[in-house]
Amino acid sequence: MGKKLKVGKTRKDKFYHLAKETGYRSRSSFKLIQLNRKFQFLQKARALVDLCAAPGGWLQVASKFMPVSSLIIGVDLVPIKSIPNVVALTEDITTEKCRQALRKELQTWKVDVVLNDGAPNVGANWVHDAFSQAHLTLMALKLACDFLAKGGTFVTKVFRSKDYQPLLWIFQQFFKKVQATKPQASRNESAEIFVICQGYLAPDKIDNKFFDPKHAFKEVEVQAKAIKDLVPLKKPKAEGYTDGDLTLYHTFSATAFLKADNPVDFLSKANEINFDNPELESHEATSDEVIECCRDIKVLGRKELRDAEEKKEEKKEEKEKKKMTVSEKKEEEAELEEEEMEQKLAELKAEEVAELRRKKKKLLKERRKQRERVALKMDLPGVSIADGNDSSMFSLVTINKAAALCEITKGDMKLADAMVEGEEDLYFSDDGDSDEVSLVSDLDDDDLDEIIEKQKEMAKDKAAKKKYVFHSVSLSLCIYLDCLDQWQDFKRCVFPPGKRARIMNAEGLALGCQIATSKKRSRDLVDGSFHRQDYSEDQCEVPEWFVDDEKKHRNKPIPVTKEMVEEYKAKWKEINARPIKRVAEAKARKKRRMLKKMESAKKKAEAVVNTVDIGEREKMAQLKSIYKKAGLGKEKREVTYVVAKKGSGTKRVRRPGGVKGQFKVVDGRMKKDMRGMQRKEQKKKESIYIVCKRHEEVGE
Numbered sequence: 001m002g003k004k005l006k007v008g009k010t011r012k013d014k015f016y017h018l019a020k021e022t023g024y025r026s027r028s029s030f031k032l033i034q035l036n037r038k039f040q041f042l043q044k045a046r047a048l049v050d051l052c053a054a055p056g057g058w059l060q061v062a063s064k065f066m067p068v069s070s071l072i073i074g075v076d077l078v079p080i081k082s083i084p085n086v087v088a089l090t091e092d093i094t095t096e097k098c099r100q101a102l103r104k105e106l107q108t109w110k111v112d113v114v115l116n117d118g119a120p121n122v123g124a125n126w127v128h129d130a131f132s133q134a135h136l137t138l139m140a141l142k143l144a145c146d147f148l149a150k151g152g153t154f155v156t157k158v159f160r161s162k163d164y165q166p167l168l169w170i171f172q173q174f175f176k177k178v179q180a181t182k183p184q185a186s187r188n189e190s191a192e193i194f195v196i197c198q199g200y201l202a203p204d205k206i207d208n209k210f211f212d213p214k215h216a217f218k219e220v221e222v223q224a225k226a227i228k229d230l231v232p233l234k235k236p237k238a239e240g241y242t243d244g245d246l247t248l249y250h251t252f253s254a255t256a257f258l259k260a261d262n263p264v265d266f267l268s269k270a271n272e273i274n275f276d277n278p279e280l281e282s283h284e285a286t287s288d289e290v291i292e293c294c295r296d297i298k299v300l301g302r303k304e305l306r307d308a309e310e311k312k313e314e315k316k317e318e319k320e321k322k323k324m325t326v327s328e329k330k331e332e333e334a335e336l337e338e339e340e341m342e343q344k345l346a347e348l349k350a351e352e353v354a355e356l357r358r359k360k361k362k363l364l365k366e367r368r369k370q371r372e373r374v375a376l377k378m379d380l381p382g383v384s385i386a387d388g389n390d391s392s393m394f395s396l397v398t399i400n401k402a403a404a405l406c407e408i409t410k411g412d413m414k415l416a417d418a419m420v421e422g423e424e425d426l427y428f429s430d431d432g433d434s435d436e437v438s439l440v441s442d443l444d445d446d447d448l449d450e451i452i453e454k455q456k457e458m459a460k461d462k463a464a465k466k467k468y469v470f471h472s473v474s475l476s477l478c479i480y481l482d483c484l485d486q487w488q489d490f491k492r493c494v495f496p497p498g499k500r501a502r503i504m505n506a507e508g509l510a511l512g513c514q515i516a517t518s519k520k521r522s523r524d525l526v527d528g529s530f531h532r533q534d535y536s537e538d539q540c541e542v543p544e545w546f547v548d549d550e551k552k553h554r555n556k557p558i559p560v561t562k563e564m565v566e567e568y569k570a571k572w573k574e575i576n577a578r579p580i581k582r583v584a585e586a587k588a589r590k591k592r593r594m595l596k597k598m599e600s601a602k603k604k605a606e607a608v609v610n611t612v613d614i615g616e617r618e619k620m621a622q623l624k625s626i627y628k629k630a631g632l633g634k635e636k637r638e639v640t641y642v643v644a645k646k647g648s649g650t651k652r653v654r655r656p657g658g659v660k661g662q663f664k665v666v667d668g669r670m671k672k673d674m675r676g677m678q679r680k681e682q683k684k685k686e687s688i689y690i691v692c693k694r695h696e697e698v699g700e
């Protein structure tokens, strides 16, 4: 046979264990803790009497929650083990002796709280037990009325029996507020309930009949009848006790309750209601609270019933409200979405308008600028050559028709116009390398022939690509002059006949800069082109020697100072010293590759370090090889080469003086050969450099 499970009161529940753990003498302690949490009567109390206090759990709680140095007296039939700051009396609370003992302890003092957790020795039968308990409660009330100060609190346990309501009525005669409650720590199966009577009225005279059970309960019955009389409905049939039914504990079914004519009367007779119909139990109106109340109907007074009814109504209203709020919420969300959409649309519209305005402003600004340029004769009407972005038309590489180029250089402005307006396809390009933008306007016929020849050569040998760079100022000036003669003059002035074309040399740049930076200077330059040195070979039929001589000596000096030329030379040097785009790109690529390698080497190294299977030596070796592969190994040691002395043969050579670190003994002949080769290499480089320089000087 297995061990029988303990049920009901014999079961050791969580409060039992909690009391054991926290050191409270009884699980009842938690009932008082919970009651005090709800009604807060201990914190303000300075004196307290606990009736039926053994073993002293409530006294412990009182001592804990009441202010320090409060007066606490405990009374019980059985002795109470001493508790600090607590007076324990062993008395029967129903006796005069107990009253006197208390008087002795309290002297003239009145207490703020009287507690009663009295439970008579039960077991005879329910009726007897219920009566004893009611009697004990009445005695406790009598003591409370004796010792309570005005406004004091009386907390008592009551068993729900037929005397429960009469007791409540009596409490109400002495206290302002009477509330019944069942704390969580009180077992559901227990018929006990706690009544908290607050605001002791302290009447001058108290009729002792109130404390006489016979009178007290009779009085209440009379009172109850009087209340019933007030109900205008037909008088319920006096039922009395059912024959043979000696118990006071009645259990009814939920169906019987629902069928009852007067539910309130029905409830007053019931102690418990069982859910006989599962549908009823699972009905949405059957809340947990309803089920809990049905287990112990006596906990409910008329007030609770009314409250329950009201709660039900409230819940209904809440549900309806919720339903409303859900639909309202949906509507609100839809509205919000609409608003957001509208806002977004408005924002988009505003952005669009702003963009349009910006564009319009830019266009107007450009037009204004162009008008200004046209007014200053810097532009042709309708065409802006000052547009920095479109340099293609000034590019030699974009001109693909030599004839057109010749026409332009001869000053055919119609063609120039056409070129500008894009009517004629006057552009040609070499390899499409548009980075090197140049201008050809300032070339004479010979130069052009030469350039065309070169273009052909370049097409043949792409490796020998050369970059022709011209200054755009020249062509803009060409259009600006708008006069073939003046153009020819300027051309002769800048590039005297017989000389090779100057392709962006320092002189040309300095001159171009003069023209571009000052209107007056450019005007002066044009004016100055009408001079006595000006001549035309076509017009003058002169001997060849004369032309040659003229070419040599009849040159008008170019109005550019030596310093200016030097300055532009220096600038050119600086530009040439810069790494070209491709070199920079290659360097960046190399750097990226290195970083990538480093990253992967790092990962591999980490993996090696984290490996547990291999030893430190092996790890080091692997790490070395990883870093070596990544090109991150140790830098090569510098080795000094020492020439072996003649006749040293295979002898071990001693470290020569002044040589540090690693050194290597080499053959003298070999060293000489190496030096010779190096010299040869150097000479070759120098000769190439000189050739290049010469080419540069002649403007190739």
Ligand SMILES: C[S@@+](CC[C@H](N)C(=O)[O-])C[C@H]1O[C@@H](n2cnc3c(N)ncnc32)[C@H](O)[C@@H]1O
Pocket: 025, 026, 028, 029, 051, 052, 053, 054, 055, 056, 057, 058, 059, 075, 076, 077, 078, 091, 092, 093, 094, 117, 118, 119, 120, 121, 136
């Ligand atoms: C449930 S216990 C009280 C527990 C107590 N509140 C605590 O927390 O430890 C009920 C007590 O009432 C006491 N009692 C019953 N009849 C009494 C009486 N006539 N006078 C004094 N004490 C009585 C019992 O001796 C018993 O100790």
